[in-house]
Amino acid sequence: MKGGTKKIELYDTTLRDGTQGEHINLSVQDKLLIAGRLDEFGMDCIEGGWPSSNPKDEEFFKRAMDLELRHARLAAFGSTARYSDRIETDPNLLGLVGCGAPVITIFGKTWQAHSKTGLGISDEENRALIKNSVAFLRNAGREVFFDAEHFFDGWKDNREFALDMLKAAEEGGASRLVLCDTNGGSLPHEITAIIEDVRQHTDIAIGIHCHNDGDLAVANSIAAVMAGAIHVQGTVNGIGERCGNANIISIIANLVLKLPETGASVRDLTQLTSLSNFVFEILNLPPDSKAPYVGRSAFAHKGGIHVSAVMKESSLYEHIDPALVGNRQRVLVSELAGQSNIRYKAQELGISIPEGGEQIRKIVNHVKDLEHRGYQFDGAEASFELILQKELGTFTPYFEVIESKVYVESGIGGRNVDQAVLKVRVGEEIEHIAAEGDGPVNALDKALRKALIRFYPEIKGIKLVDYKVRVLEEKRGTSARVRVLIETGNGRTTWGTVGVSTNIIEASLRALEDSMNYHLFTLKATEPKPAAEENH
Structure with missing residues (x-):
């Protein structure tokens, strides 16, 4: 790595860019809870939102001033001014200054097609917007990060224009030039080559912001770091618009465990899985079981040969110790299972199975038959x-359902009446019970409880x-x-x-x-x- 050891800056944009994803909605309280957790985990910067764009983000920044962050710096997001000759009165810039965040990240156009066609302004006017907006925020006492929107597409289309817009941000006083793969279509080798070119034209710290439209956001972010970027942006669990943003969970694990020379660090990496699940819970979304590093299936083994090897040496089929990221090894029981799977699960459950003999083979065959x-x-x-x-021989059922019937009838006023009738044997006694419920399964559940409650009050x-x-x-x-x-x-x-x-x-x-x-x-x-x- 060029220049030896360096400290990578981890910048989380879950609360801003992440909320642009479909089915993602966070209240102000949700955002405050996540911000607190990100700070506790050891994130360097937390982008809280765009205070000039909506009342929710304005309220967030007001309440975030009471968070007493111990590690992270709070960042506000916004755009350059709309008119280069009205910088001092631009409502967006004034809102950014007024929100109180010590760091302000603003984006500007670095793809000529966007400034010329989208904004309808000349190259000189676009350059002035970037330079003067950054300078205004710097003069207000804020550290400014410049998000070079669509930079990689812009560089491919017109390299000179894209580089000149970065130069404008540098002249205005930006401390980070964050190169954005906004459309998410770049490949790792392109990221590497373009960042290496940019580094020949500036001494300002380079950052990376990737989207996942090509399923390469994490790979592109890692490639950027290897090419010299020291600031990495992403969202927890990769949430975000379209296919999402770079997953900062995976980025952190890769940098800390696979590239320690980058100097990337957090307070406690073993909290990585917990952080991922916490954000899913706040979002009211099920965790991604197949997520690398932190998913429930990330270290799950099913094939008998795999399990046999893992029991001897886990590194034979696991690229890291799952405990390093707060996850755990799991062995699944299925038709692919061998004796190793069964023994592993039994050991996990605290059950001792005698070595060798017919018993273990009988269990394996029984499980395979059930799975079939x-x-x-x-x-x-x-x-x-x-x-x-x-x-x-250590378990005997506590009861036996010897007869079951379920009725679905139309009741008074068209109301459905679902009824379950059960005959249940407990020891020498037989209970004949009926119960109504909201649907047949609920009726079954109620009837079974009703039949057993006299014998086993614990089920209540x-x-x-x-x-x-x-x-x-x-x-x-x-x-x-x-x-x-x-x-x-x-x-x-x-x-x-x-x-x-x-x-x-x-x-x-x-x-x-x-x-x-x-x-x-x-x-x-x-x-x-x-x-x-x-x-x-």
Whole structure:
């Protein structure tokens, strides 16, 4: 790397550029929460929004002054002035100064087609807008970063024009020249060559801002750093307009773990996965399970040969130790599983399986048969544990549903009345119970609870958290098998169970049965043993 070790500046634009993405909406309070978390994590700069463009961002900056950021500097975003002869009265620039942010990032046109066609101004007028806008903000006591909008496309179209606009920002007093791949269509080798050219024409620190339209935003950002950029912009989880921005989560992991010579650092890299999930939670979006480094599947292993190798040496199939980014290794159980998968999962669950013998082969074959019939245990580890415990002779179901019927009828005023009727055996007793619900599955859930509550009052504290149905044989239409995945919680933890059948009601009932059996089994396992039993 040219010039030896250097400190990379991490600039987060989740709260501004990230919010331009489809289905992304943040309240002022949401933005404040994320800003606090980004500062705690160790981000160098946090771009809070465009205060001159909307009341929400204006309010954010007012309230952000009370955040007492310990590490990050707050940045406000805006554009150059509209008219070069009205700089002092431009409402956008005045709003940027008035918001109180110590850093101001403004964008200007560096693709000649945009200034000439979009703004309808001459090259000289565009140059004056950039230089004078930057100078005005510098004279107001703010540090100014210049976002060279569409720079890479502009350089390819008219190199001299693009470089001259950077020179204008430099003359105005900008401390960062951030080169933007706004359309997201550049390739890494183009990023490298263009940044190397820019560095021959300026001594100002170079930054990079990439979009992901070519699925190369992270790669382009890393290429920029290797070419000499010391300021990197991105958003948490890569949210943003169209295909999103460069994912700063992946950028940080790559720089800190793979390119330590860049000097990139955060307070605690083990909080990376937590930060990613936190932002997804605030956005009310499900986490991306396949996200590099931080996704739930990032270090998940399914093939038996892979698992066998990972159990001996994790680096054989993992490019880093997942604990470094706050993630963990997972082994999945499926039709691809071998004995290594089963043993790993059993060990993870604290279950001991005897070495060798017929028992482990029987378990493997049973699991493969279930997966062939449509069962999936990736999200139903409670069902898998019950299978394991049953095969080992350590679990016996606490009840048996010996008969079930579900009725869907039209009630008074056209209101649907769904009713489930169950016969449930508990020990030597049989409960014959009916219950109504909001839909057949809810009716089943209520009826099963009603039948069991006298015997197992512990089930009162659990509730259905999530319910998913997947059609497994779509070409068979209404006769296809379905897989039902249920997530249940007790206020402290959640667990997943699965049921498969050509009858959606039966599949739902199987998953509900597993859910309640698992809850009762885990309660029994954690009950304190009698003193006499403990002593022997």
